[in-house]
Amino acid sequence: MSRSILDEVLAAARDDMPPRLDPVRARQMIDVAVTSGQTTSGDLSRFAWWRFALPAVVAVAVIVLVISLGRRDHEPIAAAIPPTELALPTGDRIVTTPGAVIDVVSATRERRTLRVGSGTALFDVPRLAAGEQFVVHTPDSEVTVVGTVFSVQVDTSTTVRVYEGHVRVRRGDLAFELSTGQQLDRSGVGTIAADPLFERGMALMRARLATRESVRDDVVASVPARVDRTPDRAIVDPAPSRKRTAPVPDSSPGAGSVDDHRPFEPLTEPQLSEGADRKRALALLAAGDFVAARDLAIARGFDLIEGDAHRALGAHRDAARAYERAITRRDDACIAALLAARIHNEKLAAPERALTLLASAIDPTCPTRERALALTIRIATQLKKPEHGREAAQRYLESFPSGDHAGAARSLLGR
């Protein structure tokens, strides 16, 4: 009789397969192995050198255009196949219409600057962290983003439409702040009207609402002061703050009023206790009902659980955002930072971002410290940041002299 338990368990285990392997990652693994196979063999258990020598992955799924990182002079890029979807390694997404011309002026994490010369481009920009800036220039306008879905249509003048979140637009001596559902065209600020990418914008807006991006207080990105040009109109935020800024009054016709800038209202939910809901969300996760777990976690603000659900559903970008929100909660900060960093590095091809996030996971009180330090060493080596890697290796050895990665850390330090 006792065999039947074994038979049932074995039947389940025989059906069990490993998680799906991303084709890009698979190719990367084979490349490392082939390259390694051409070198002399070493003791892998002591020094898994390949983990520190993985080539940087320039990955992205469905793009036609190549966008280069770093400080290069802008290169005009013309959309070849409409509509074209681009994904910057920084996590921003862009959809363009046929013939749209976009220049990438800079694309570092701290400063993303693009120029739309003509056509329509729809931008989906994750909420910016303190010190980050996302700016779009057109021939007659400058759009500064706080974390939003918006489009820019350029023909004889520029029309900016905000599907979710808010942006600041500077046009000559005038400054405007637009929120969800507003647009600015040549006649001023009004209710959003359809543009060539309207359906796409609405879809992104609904996705954003589902992830509750705009429920939380936004971090206001720093905007360079221009008081010398517009002393009574400039929006000056010399330091990031967590408060929504009031719109700048503008006397031009059709300008938006303060009353138009209403914050996003969260959806109403039944008033259940947080503890019971958390348990329910975890149970849904455990049961594999990831969609329900995700929805409940979103509704109740359980960022870590939400991240787990997104991750299980393969929505890596959403998972990263949820984990990053969880970092602000003291109890979850360490594990959230590590999980977010891993997703950025392994799934979103954003090792720089991962490195930044790992700083929150290596605090001496963090239970994730060892894994976070090991990952820091790996990514710093991958990004050719030897000082950063050595510093992490030093800290690793101080805390975990007999850890699994101690050998590799010593090799990095030349010991």
Add this chain to the structure above:
Amino acid sequence: MPNVDDVLVALLPRIRRWVHRILGPTNALDDVTQDALIEIARALKGFRGDSAVETFAYRITIRVASKALRRRCLDAVSLELVPPPPDHIDPESRLAHREMIRALYRALDALPTKRRVTFVLCELEGMTPTEAAIVLGEGAATVRSRLRRARDVVTAALTKDANLAWLGGPR
């Protein structure tokens, strides 16, 4: 000598599955798989064709995975690491499936590495003891004896596992 890239491309899904079966659900799956790929790529230089390439790769994978087990460089099996079963299964069965996988690997963790690997080859990979003996480079009688002991230990552990109490009545 076979083309290394072609061999690895063809074998990667199987290698990964073998690692997964031997180690159980773990965050270290891709790391250990990578180690195995590297060892296989290096060893292919000296491959003389006296066994099937798959058997050759299997032996190396077992060695690498066994080393990983002995190093205990694996994370605990958290529930979300267990991949979900096929979609047509209802939520209760999904939970049961996951719990059974976890219980199995809890039981396997208590076995010596050789017994664990033997159990995986025969009970999960479907090899006969003779076939497993060829892969492991050991005698068939040794493999049969090891398998018998492994089954007894695993059965006893599963029977006692409180999380599987719902699986049946008196035993």
